[in-house]
Amino acid sequence: MLPPEPGNVYGDSAFTGGPAERLIISRGGRPRTMCTGIWGRGPDALARLEANNAAVRRVHCRIEKVFGTWKRSYGLRRMRWLGLAKAGLQVRLAAIAYNLRRTVTLLHAAAA
Incomplete structure (x- = not known):
């Protein structure tokens, strides 16, 4: 379920590619998922990968903390x-x- 103007949409790597990502882009949003591979070589490509993952990691850590507590304690x-x-x-x-x-x-x- 997406709002009319989604902005950044954070998700698990399962949302990378495929219909979910296309839906986010078609509504004007920007899919933000952890990336594990890079296209290209050299320090510039690695810097882009690390910058993307650093931005996603802040949100990902807060969410995974909650799910980890649910799994461990509940x-x-x-x-x-x-x-x-x-x-x-x-x-x-x-x-x-x-x-x-x-x-x-x-x-x-x-x-x-």
């Missing part, structure tokens, strides 16, 4: 053995639990 490792409806419910419950826990932490920090 049982999302078992999702492969659940049906689609149960997996969706488990993700929603994990998000609610994570947000409640984070709210308590932020409120305690603000009170101190």
Whole structure:
């Protein structure tokens, strides 16, 4: 689901190429994914690769931290053995639990 003017759209490397990337570009957005290979040789190509990945890494790290906590602390490792409806419910419950826990932490920090 994309807004009318998406701007930068961050995603996993699964969104590189294919219909998802074409949809983002057709709506005027710019797909931002981690790149692993470069076209061309030399320090200029490597510098472009590192600059792209540095910009994406800031967003990627914040998102992966949340998913890692869900997987480690809220049982999302078992999702492969659940049906689609149960997996969706488990993700929603994990998000609610994570947000409640984070709210308590932020409120305690603000009170101190």
